[in-house]
Amino acid sequence: CCQKYSSTAKKLASKYFTKMKFRFCGDGDCPDWVLAEIISTLSVLSAQNLETLAGLVAKRIVGAQFEENAIKAITADLSNDGKSAVACIHFLLINASRHAVSESVFSEEIQQLGLPKEHAASMCRVLAANVTQIRQRLQDKAFRINELSSVRFIPPSPEQPDNTVGCVKFELKIAQELVDGLPEDTTHVLNIERANVEALLDELKEVRSTLQQYSWRQKDKTDV
Template sequence: MWRTKDLHKKFRFCGDLDCPDWALAAISLLTKLTSIKMRQLAQEVAKTLLEMSEASEAAGKICQDAKLSLEDSKIVIAAVEFFLSSAVKYNVSAEVFSNELQQLGFPKEHAASLSKVYQSTPQFAQVFLQGGFRISRLTELKWRPEMNLRSPSEQEATDFRIAVSMKLEKDGHLRSHVFSMSLEKMLILKHEISEILHIMDSLPKVPSV
């Protein structure tokens, strides 16, 4: 069971923020694995993180052995990836990582399994610094204004939106995404991106590896 008093605590491996709700929800699924299976799954996930590749068949087999559905298996693998990559991102010690996982509701043996894999993979930091935690790369972005009319015979616009199309590259494959958003949301997004860029520019530069 989760320890309710700790759910709203700030965690160092999350950058002194709350642990995301979806990751909290995944803990009950993760505890369906034995501590040995947890370590094996963490090792498989660590391997895919280092290789910047998709989840392996072995990881899926481990979840299948624990009687998890395909959807629950995806959640479990994503959660392990989140816990490991966040610990690397915020450079916490294995001891702090293990303790905080237990505070979230992980059994001690499961927390130890995750922290041991984290501790035994020192090349994590170098790979993540080089990859910048990048999942995909934006190769093309286009946008155009779009107006919806009340009816074909009326010329008054009822909704002014921005139509966006983009192409993302991952593992040598291009994927196209098309969507639209209101002008208000586009302006909010523009403001938030400007704030993020400002924060990034103010951070100390990380030496190249």
Template sequence: MKFKFCRDLDCPDWVLAEISNLSKVSSVKLKLICNQAIKLLTNDVSFDSEKVEKHLTDAKLNSEDDVKGILAAIVFLLKGAISNQVPNEDFVSEMQQLGLPKEHSVVLGKAQQSNSDLISKVLKENSFRVNRLLSCTSKPNFHLVETTEQHEWGTKMIKCETVLVEISSSAGFENEDKFAFNIDKEKLKLLIYELKTAQNIANRYVEMSSE
């Protein structure tokens, strides 16, 4: 079966599996979990995975894997509905087609409707962005090199300016993957310049298509 929130494609199997878990949670608890899922989706610093764990306790779905799976499913559903501009009534209907109870489907529909502008803004800002920047620090590195210059036999220290960049996965969980790499300062400047050039070109195409 094809769904609008999936760009008229089949719903992924892992989402179908989580729909079964969502059905085990009361609609009241689901509303509270949706609030946390939206905070996760919009990078709200007040997001608290422990609250989700507490809301899932009654349904015995409070393991770390359950919490991650349910949050990921809600985020996927809301992102799909909003990014594909699915009408609210169609989204609620599709949730029921997936096997979600009517009252649960209505909860997701209300979450879509009341947070559409906020999520749309975040999705636009994060377009084509895979990882988020955690830190960017510059420090001089000194290396011993051989020299044969007159009056400088042996070795000497050479200063090399590098930048340490740390990025994170976009999962949003406390134990998300983090990566770090060193890059020459001048190469980093060139990379930023080229990315800005590409962004300006993309923005011009967007403006042209909206005219």
């Protein structure tokens, strides 16, 4: 009965809040999944645990090592493995920092979304302590989506599938790729037709030449 009531409450809340605009969302709607996580997950944690968890997420945002064991310990009593809670906190901190909302506005808006006052205060303390670093991180990565950290050529092998004959295989490592809402270092293997690789190489050479010419022109202007 309680579970059914909770589900109904979420649906009603979702319909209500989709009509509202939030400054921490860039004066836009708050995603339904964030609203659901605030009501069903973040509010269930103690304010102290939420502050600790948010602090760990903030550290990860600015480039620190992801403390998975600590997060699992905090979220052990949740119905899932804590990934959705981390994804929600990540969204809240990133967007509040990106849109430069004040602590008072942030507190008011997340309370409107269902987070208790004490929990909202915990989130605000974490935001205040990390907002400068988060903004700097966002600026540094403004043009980086799923940052490519390395590329490795994989030599062909006798076990190579028939449908990849004539292809070139590469291993790509991606830094902080978002997987289920969480940043993870991932590895992908790609099979690319040799002709496409050669065309890509020619295009990259042209780009490098253009960038070098631009760099030289800028240097000449500086020297004048």
